Amino acid sequence: MKKEIIIEPQGNKTEYVSVLKEYYARYLTDVRNLSQSSVKHYFDALNNISKRLKAKNLVQTDIYEIGDLKQLLRVRKILYADTDFAELDERGRRMYSAGLNNYCRFASGEGFREAKDKILLLDIPIDPKEAVTVEQSAWKRSGIMRIQAIEFAGYSCEIGQKHESFIAERNNKPYMEGHHAIPIRLQPKFDKSLDVYANIICLCPICHRRIHYGLKEDRKQMMMQIYDNRSRRLAQSGIRLSKQEFVGLTVKI
Numbered sequence: 411m412k413k414e415i416i417i418e419p420q421g422n423k424t425e426y427v428s429v430l431k432e433y434y435a436r437y438l439t440d441v442r443n444l445s446q447s448s449v450k451h452y453f454d455a456l457n458n459i460s461k462r463l464k465a466k467n468l469v470q471t472d473i474y475e476i477g478d479l480k481q482l483l484r485v486r487k488i489l490y491a492d493t494d495f496a497e498l499d500e501r502g503r504r505m506y507s508a509g510l511n512n513y514c515r516f517a518s519g520e521g522f523r524e525a526k527d528k529i530l531l532l533d534i535p536i537d538p539k540e541a542v543t544v545e546q547s548a549w550k551r552s553g554i555m556r557i558q559a560i561e562f563a564g565y566s567c568e569i570g571q572k573h574e575s576f577i578a579e580r581n582n583k584p585y586m587e588g589h590h591a592i593p594i595r596l597q598p599k600f601d602k603s604l605d606v607y608a609n610i611i612c613l614c615p616i617c618h619r620r621i622h623y624g625l626k627e628d629r630k631q632m633m634m635q636i637y638d639n640r641s642r643r644l645a646q647s648g649i650r651l652s653k654q655e656f657v658g659l660t661v662k663i
């Protein structure tokens with residue numbers, strides 16, 4: 411059952427709502443099953459934090475625009491070192507730091523693997539960013555979403571579960587890469603966002619290089635396999651394609 415998702419439109423309605431904000435709202439209600447009032451608490455906390463970050467020139471609009479996990483954690487560090495924030499947090503019975511920590515856990519994809527079935531509830535159509543937003547030339551790719559997709563896949567290559575990688579220093583886990591099955595540059599051809607979980611595949615570094623630079627026959631094979639695994643999820647996200655159309659997007663047949 412889908413619950414109402416609470417994102418209060420701020421100011422005018424056409425304002426762009428970041429994908430991460432939309433996913434986070436779903437995550438809190440559908441995955442974590444939190445009550446509407448706790449969800450509201452978490453959002454209020456992040457709204458307040460966003461204001462502070464804006465005042466410090468750390469973001470343009472809100473915390474959800476931070477697409478890179480390292481950057482997000484850096485920002486958290488800066489906030490925690492800020493005595494005004496510490497005071498505010500103390501007065502608010504640590505609601506701000508709790509809200510921020512919760513968001514950081516979400517952003518790092520914590521528990522995505524364990525809650526696999528529920529995470530699939532996050533496959534919803536998302537409107538692509540308005541062309542008028544900040545950088546209009548480059549569609550921003552979200553490093554946070556790549557990490558979440560890799561967590562979701564349990565650090566195994568989606569082309570072959572046994573594919574070996576090496577252990578990354580960053581987290582002591584197999585090094586994997588997130589790949590957009592339908593390249594973001596093709597966004598103008600689609601009316602729903604391509605920067606969605608359903609379109610991000612976890613690949614070992616060899617498969618990732620191969621899908622970009624390998625032989626046409628190999629790339630075609632990989633795209634067909636990805637289609638078999640992902641077509642339903644993509645459809646849930648409003649991206650509907652036949653197998654031939656899907657493969658033809660990146661491999662000229």
Ligand SMILES: [Zn+2]
Binds near residue numbers: 589590618
């Ligand atoms: Zn790629």
Ligand SMILES: [Zn+2]
Binds near residue numbers: 613
């Ligand atoms: Zn692989």
